[in-house]
Amino acid sequence: MSLRDYVRKRRFDRTPEPPADTVQRDRTHTPIFVVQLHEARTRHYDFRLEVDGVLKSWAVPKGPSLRPADKRLAIEVEDHPLAYATFHGEIPPGQYGAGHVEIFDHGRYLPEGDPGENLRAGKLAFELRGKHLRGGWLLLRTQMDGDARHWLLIKHDDAHAGNLEADDFAVSPKKSMRHRTRTSK
Numbered sequence: 001m002s003l004r005d006y007v008r009k010r011r012f013d014r015t016p017e018p019p020a021d022t023v024q025r026d027r028t029h030t031p032i033f034v035v036q037l038h039e040a041r042t043r044h045y046d047f048r049l050e051v052d053g054v055l056k057s058w059a060v061p062k063g064p065s066l067r068p069a070d071k072r073l074a075i076e077v078e079d080h081p082l083a084y085a086t087f088h089g090e091i092p093p094g095q096y097g098a099g100h101v102e103i104f105d106h107g108r109y110l111p112e113g114d115p116g117e118n119l120r121a122g123k124l125a126f127e128l129r130g131k132h133l134r135g136g137w138l139l140l141r142t143q144m145d146g147d148a149r150h151w152l153l154i155k156h157d158d159a160h161a162g163n164l165e166a167d168d169f170a171v172s173p174k175k176s177m178r179h180r181t182r183t184s185k
């Protein structure tokens with residue numbers, strides 16, 4: 001049901017992205033998260049949390065930061081199917097979100113309380129158990145610019161905080177291509 005926008009925006013005969021699935025996972029398992037680096041027209045990270053059988057999704061223009069003082073804008077976008085958690089590759093030119101997608105981090109996450117209810121209320125605290133992103137985090141809906149889709153993604157000040165952000169781990173294909181050009185011959 002909530003994947004209607006996901007399906008409406010895409011042509012599955014033209015994009016390698018997964019079609020909407022109807023997997024109903026049992027609610028007692030530890031849910032997953034994934035962060036994808038998306039080299040679309042505007043480079044951003046996509047932050048996704050499994051909630052009630054779908055991936056709730058936010059586009060984070062500057063990417064997650066391990067600095068608790070960095071409040072990263074996270075723009076809520078359409079729910080994605082769970083199968084999207086393993087997607088990486090090229091969305092062809094002319095298709096929605098055209099550009100390179102790679103997985104930056106993934107793993108399990110532990111929500112505080114009921115994540116669906118808390119997201120509807122505009123505030124979700126959770127623990128990430130990824131490779132780069134770990135420890136406590138907070139998603140907070142703002143009324144910034146009067147847009148209800150605008151959230152802040154904030155690292156909790158704990159042992160997993162640090163003076164690093166996603167770009168310090170991820171090397172974009174464009175950057176590595178420049179690097180190759182510079183070092184060739």
Ligand code: MN
Pocket residue numbers: 038040044045046059097
């Ligand atoms: Mn994206």
